[in-house]
Amino acid sequence: EENKMKAQEKQSEEEVKMQRKVIHVNRTEEILASRSKLPIIPEEQVVMEQISDNIYVVLAGETGCGKTTQVPQFLYEAGYATEGKIIGITEPRRVAAISMAARVGKELSLTSEEVSFQIRFEGTASSKTLIKFMTDGVLLKEMGHDFLLKKYSVVCIDEAHERSLFTDILIGLLSRCVVARKKRNDPLKLVIMSATMRISDFMENNVLFKTKPGFVHIPARQFPVQIHFSKVTPINYVETAVKKVIQIHKKLPPGGILVFVTGQQEVLTIIKHLQRLCPNTEDPDESVNSNDKKGAWRKRGQKPLKSVNLDEVKRFPEEIEPGSDSDNSETEDVNIDVDTSNLEPLHVIPLYSMLPIEDQKKVFEPPPPGKRLCVVTTNVAETSVTIPSIRYVVDTGKVKDKLWDKVTGVQTFRILWCSKASAEQRAGRAGRIGPGHCYRLFSSAVFEHEFQEYSTPEIKARPVDDMVLLMKSMSIDQVKNFPYPTPPDDEQLQVAEELLLHLGALQRPQGARKGHPSTISPLGLTMSQLPVGPRFAKMLAMSFSHSLAEYMTLLAAAFTVQEVLLEAGGDKALEEKWTAVRKKWTGVGQSALLGDAKVLIRAAEAFEHDGGSPEFCIKMGLRHKAMVEIRKLRKQLTNNINILVENQKEIILNPKLKPPSDEEATLLRQIILSGSPDRVARKVQPDEVSGGEDQNKLKNAYKCGELEDLVYIHHASVLRRTKPSWIVYQEAFEINGKIYLRGVVAIEPEWILVLCPTMCRFDKPLKDPPPYFDHTDGLVKCFMKSTYGKQGWELPVAQI
Numbered sequence: 106e107e108n109k110m111k112a113q114e115k116q117s118e119e120e121v122k123m124q125r126k127v128i129h130v131n132r133t134e135e136i137l138a139s140r141s142k143l144p145i146i147p148e149e150q151v152v153m154e155q156i157s158d159n160i161y162v163v164l165a166g167e168t169g170c171g172k173t174t175q176v177p178q179f180l181y182e183a184g185y186a187t188e189g190k191i192i193g194i195t196e197p198r199r200v201a202a203i204s205m206a207a208r209v210g211k212e213l214s215l216t217s218e219e220v221s222f223q224i225r226f227e228g229t230a231s232s233k234t235l236i237k238f239m240t241d242g243v244l245l246k247e248m249g250h251d252f253l254l255k256k257y258s259v260v261c262i263d264e265a266h267e268r269s270l271f272t273d274i275l276i277g278l279l280s281r282c283v284v285a286r287k288k289r290n291d292p293l294k295l296v297i298m299s300a301t302m303r304i305s306d307f308m309e310n311n312v313l314f315k316t317k318p319g320f321v322h323i324p325a326r327q328f329p330v331q332i333h334f335s336k337v338t339p340i341n342y343v344e345t346a347v348k349k350v351i352q353i354h355k356k357l358p359p360g361g362i363l364v365f366v367t368g369q370q371e372v373l374t375i376i377k378h379l380q381r382l383c384p385n386t387e388d389p390d391e392s393v394n395s396n397d398k399k400g401a402w403r404k405r406g407q408k409p410l411k412s413v414n415l416d417e418v419k420r421f422p423e424e425i426e427p428g429s430d431s432d433n434s435e436t437e438d439v440n441i442d443v444d445t446s447n448l449e450p451l452h453v454i455p456l457y458s459m460l461p462i463e464d465q466k467k468v469f470e471p472p473p474p475g476k477r478l479c480v481v482t483t484n485v486a487e488t489s490v491t492i493p494s495i496r497y498v499v500d501t502g503k504v505k506d507k508l509w510d511k512v513t514g515v516q517t518f519r520i521l522w523c524s525k526a527s528a529e530q531r532a533g534r535a536g537r538i539g540p541g542h543c544y545r546l547f548s549s550a551v552f553e554h555e556f557q558e559y560s561t562p563e564i565k566a567r568p569v570d571d572m573v574l575l576m577k578s579m580s581i582d583q584v585k586n587f588p589y590p591t592p593p594d595d596e597q598l599q600v601a602e603e604l605l606l607h608l609g610a611l612q613r614p615q616g617a618r619k620g621h622p623s624t625i626s627p628l629g630l631t632m633s634q635l636p637v638g639p640r641f642a643k644m645l646a647m648s649f650s651h652s653l654a655e656y657m658t659l660l661a662a663a664f665t666v667q668e669v670l671l672e673a674g675g676d677k678a679l680e681e682k683w684t685a686v687r688k689k690w691t692g693v694g695q696s697a698l699l700g701d702a703k704v705l706i707r708a709a710e711a712f713e714h715d716g717g718s719p720e721f722c723i724k725m726g727l728r729h730k731a732m733v734e735i736r737k738l739r740k741q742l743t744n745n746i747n748i749l750v751e752n753q754k755e756i757i758l759n760p761k762l763k764p765p766s767d768e769e770a771t772l773l774r775q776i777i778l779s780g781s782p783d784r785v786a787r788k789v790q791p792d793e794v795s796g797g798e799d800q801n802k803l804k805n806a807y808k809c810g811e812l813e814d815l816v817y818i819h820h821a822s823v824l825r826r827t828k829p830s831w832i833v834y835q836e837a838f839e840i841n842g843k844i845y846l847r848g849v850v851a852i853e854p855e856w857i858l859v860l861c862p863t864m865c866r867f868d869k870p871l872k873d874p875p876p877y878f879d880h881t882d883g884l885v886k887c888f889m890k891s892t893y894g895k896q897g898w899e900l901p902v903a904q905i
């Protein structure tokens with residue numbers, strides 16, 4: 106019987122193979138010439154045989170060997186994009202999705218619709234699409250709608266070695282999806298593409314793959330790279346990197362220079378220095394730095410905030426862009442002490458994730474004749490994008506790392522040493538066209554003793570509430586048993602599940618024991634469809650029923666964007682001016698209690714009214730780029746939600762939204778609370794802390810439900826002066842050892858026990874229906890004593 110089935114299976118697979126029409130492509134001479142140099146080209150047959158014979162294949166090859174640009178073409182030519190099916194490739198970064206789609210389209214002479222890209226805000230995919238490059242989050246969302254991914258014949262997961270959370274989850278899901286598709290005689294192929302590091306995580310993982318995956322290793326064609334360690338490890342690596350570039354440029358034979366730093370701001374700082382030091386060095390595109398230069402704090406030589414925390418940004422899956430986030434590097438003007446006499450001009454180019462598409466393309470263009478190329482980049486160029494003609498690499502050895510507190514979710518950025526594997530990758534970039542040199546701005550002792558072998562898979566280092574919600578919405582209730590390439594800690598899963606239970610996104614059957622797996626609730630299902638993290642998804646869902654969705658989409662967008670309000674940074678006159686603007690926006694009366702949310706609503710309104718010029722933004726104390734991003738996000742959210750609520754009342758994207766009335770403001774405060782059940786803070790009472798504490802310090806202090814330390818409302822918040830007794834916040838972050846709150850809104854404590862009942866303890870056990878609540882006249886009343894959170898703060902009896 107079994108043999109018969111196997112034979113049948115084999116036969117049907119053969120049939121599928123037969124059906125595929127081989128497609129012939131005519132490539133230009135130029136393209137043929139550049140392709141012929143790639144190590145993967147001679148291996149085409151081996152690669153295609155493995156894909157044909159296996160449902161999963163691991164393809165490992167050094168960066169630049171041609172995986173990303175060539176494998177989709179092999180598949181296309183073998184007919185994988187016929188019969189109405191398409192070829193999908195996922196990338197962890199937007200830069201790669203966009204630039205690789207363009208490159209492959211060009212090599213195949215197909216249109217941007219036929220070889221398309223799809224990222225969160227933009228895309229060229231259509232019904233004509235044959236090959237689709239997308240961020241991993243886009244494919245994850247698609248799997249939420251169609252677990253079997255029926256329109257794909259093959260999915261390639263690129264850069265699998267990076268181990269981003271969503272790549273890991275995709276691989277786990279796809280490992281099951283391909284088996285299901287095989288059973289339906291409509292096979293889907295899974296190709297995992299990776300640089301040659303830590304392949305065993307996939308190859309020797311029998312949780313993930315029941316049968317051994319096919320494997321191809323593309324031999325490297327790499328010239329030797331000489332590594333030069335620094336004798337001492339400099340403190341200011343940005344300054345040292347500039348010096349090193351100048352030295353190389355001055356003394357060493359022709360060849361491009363590639364500099365690795367941690368983020369956009371460092372890239373722009375180095376470029377600014379190089380432009381100043383080298384004569385005739387042209388300005389890179391205005392758009393690259395115009396707004397940044399105008400940022401008032403930078404103009405005045407002020408430092409930006411040390412650390413920035415933005416929870417919800419991370420919850421847009423495809424937003425995750427290692428090394429690209431808001432920057433916190435030092436940008437003071439330093440006097441770089443280096444001999445700049447007789448310097449030749451230098452062609453300096455930036456490359457980082459958020460760089461506009463047109464500017465990204467410039468790295469592939471040859472520099473003007475006679476000029477040396479110098480690309481300053483983040484770890485985007487480590488494996489995702491191969492820049493031709495590099496002979497010298499300057500590696501700071503640093504990487505920007507996001508750090509989450511497992512319990513509280515407080516997040517900070519840290520600049521850390523990258524892993525040894527990353528440093529090797531970076532060095533390798535110098536050996537593409539001939540023997541090269543890598544200058545490491547750290548000592549060999551530091552490298553040996555302080556560098557980790559590999560970087561930690563992301564799933565181990567961040568909250569997973571969005572991931573758990575996604576899984577539960579796909580009816581994967583036993584999240585512990587999911588085939589993770591690297592499983593998260595039980596504690597992480599538990600924290601996520603608890604938050605989702607508090608939000609009401611998950612439910613447990615009545616009387617279920619503690620360990621009983623929770624399932625998605627109707628509210629949770631709605632939340633999982635919304636393109637924001639669970640907290641804001643709850644707020645949006647709540648706002649629908651009160652016709653406040655226009656305000657809530659705006660707020661979700663505004664709270665998601667980082668550093669909307671500029672900081673005067675010690676400039677008294679400017680501070681006064683901006684404070685006055687914010688005060689005016691806050692208004693008076695009940696609606697002023699909406700605090701920072703009110704300011705953001707009014708700021709967006711003012712921005713739209715004015716037409717949104719950068720000059721206007723500076724005048725009003727707004728960061729122009731942030732306001733543009735808010736506009737874009739609002740549009741996107743509005744579209745998404747309108748599609749979701751089909752046929753129902755549409756949310757209108759009204760750029761010139763009126764300020765909310767007192768009544769609307771109160772509802773918004775309640776909605777924001779309902780999405781932030783664990784982010785309540787209470788003003789410290791004078792008699793609450795032991796006498797030793799400086800009473801003056803306590804004047805501004807708050808206590809959070811979950812944190813031991815005292816916390817403070819951030820200077821940029823309008824509620825810092827009014828100091829309401831009870832507040833909710835959106836972010837808690839640390840600057841110089843002090844914890845600050847941002848996105849602050851005043852609440853009434855009695856709301857808590859109605860809107861966040863799972864956070865409360867009642868003096869008698871709650872029964873369902875609760876006999877202690879009385880709903881009359883549209884009011885909810887509660888007639889019992891209750892306390893909030895672990896700290897047991899007493900709540901007044903509620904009537905709302």
Ligand code: ADP
Pocket residue numbers: 143166167168169170171172173174175204205207208469488489490491492493
């Ligand atoms: P891998 O994915 O194995 O790292 P890629 O397929 O990304 O390799 O790159 C193969 C080669 O194609 C590299 O030498 C790279 O420089 C080149 N390449 C990629 N994109 C472009 C482009 N837009 N213009 C010119 N060359 C490109």
Ligand code: MG
Pocket residue numbers: 169172173174263488489
């Ligand atoms: Mg690649």
